Amino acid sequence: MATPVTVHGPPLSTAVSRVLACLIEKDVPFQLIPVNMAKGEHKSPDFLKIQPFGQVPAFQDEATSLFESRAICRYICEKYPEKGNKGLYGTNPLAKASIDQWVEAEGQSFNPPSSVLVFQLAFAPRMKLKQDQSLISQNETKLEKLLGVYEKRLGESRFLAGDDFSLADLSHLPNAHYLVNAAEREELFTSKKNVERWWGEISSRDSWKKVVDMQKQST
């Protein structure tokens, strides 16, 4: 019997939830092994063997051991092309390139300011850490400007990479979810007509709802 796919990390982590959403979209069964970051489990020698940077998630599929959520997502799509959502990573090279372009845009342009905001607004208060107002304001401005580019794109195209939901949209779900639901920044998404429409569609996908359930159950 093949070793099932295993994900190591807390479902509340944005990067972990990115991988979970992909596995559920692709209908790939998996086992989730919790990692207690408050207790520093992600820095334990055993964990560092599977993720030397001490970050979550870590991932295993039979003999393959991987990390970096967006790499794991691409691997899942390439390893299991016939399962679940077959178009998640495109079914032809041009579709795939467009998806890669927007996954990169998410990773390079959306993720940095949204991660800072999520940490400052949603996590810092819960961890009793002092918020940095100037960092909040700088990153709000960056994100606002960025979403202006998205607004134009989403006026031309139903989803970021084209007419179908893809890894590019999925990749945005974790941080956007926290901005809307835990950081009181729903307005970033609702103040722009096309972005609001897009957010409504992608956040109501069954796969994302299941991930949100997993997050709630883990608290």
Next chain:
Amino acid sequence: MVVKVYGPVFASPKRVLVCLVEKEIEFEGVPLDLLKGEHKDPEFLKLQPFGTVPVTQDGDYVLYESRAILRYYAEKYKSQGTDLLGKTVEERGQVENWLEVEAHNFNPHVFNLTLHVMFSSKLGIPRDENVIKESEEKLGRVLDIYEERLSKSKYLAGDFFSLADLSHLPFTQYLVGPIGKEYMITSRKHVNAWWNDISSRPSWQKVLQLYPAPL
């Protein structure tokens, strides 16, 4: 078909150039002066709405984000030139893993060093010594992990040169050159051997010859 690459003298476009050379694909550099703000021109923003380089134009086909461009050409021309993606899905997974490491763990710190050490005066932004110090520390910790990895594996994704190694070329060239921190590489035995290997590839030497650094 000749692939046009915008902003060839700058670092991120050079990722694309070295990939195209490895894949034996003809290209043409299209000058774009970031130091003069040409990336914010309305005409350019029509091609690349985020106002960054590189952008490639292959006939009518426009693509941006260097690592997306790398993946597209490496896959489209898989059977020609150097294989940069590995031979199996599992090897490809390792390539993706370390390409993402470059993007999220390596690049942010070396990019900060590039901005503050090389370009701050040219761009009229204050040179922040705290950012330089912190970026060097963080980069050092990342390179320690690379040292461990490269003691077990000739290249980052395995025993084969891949997109994951290639992606490091442009900014590491800045690090050992104009940024003045060659010691960060030479003080780490396996990182040093890896750097010497990948930077002496004829493809990289050709790119450096064609498009010297912008400063």
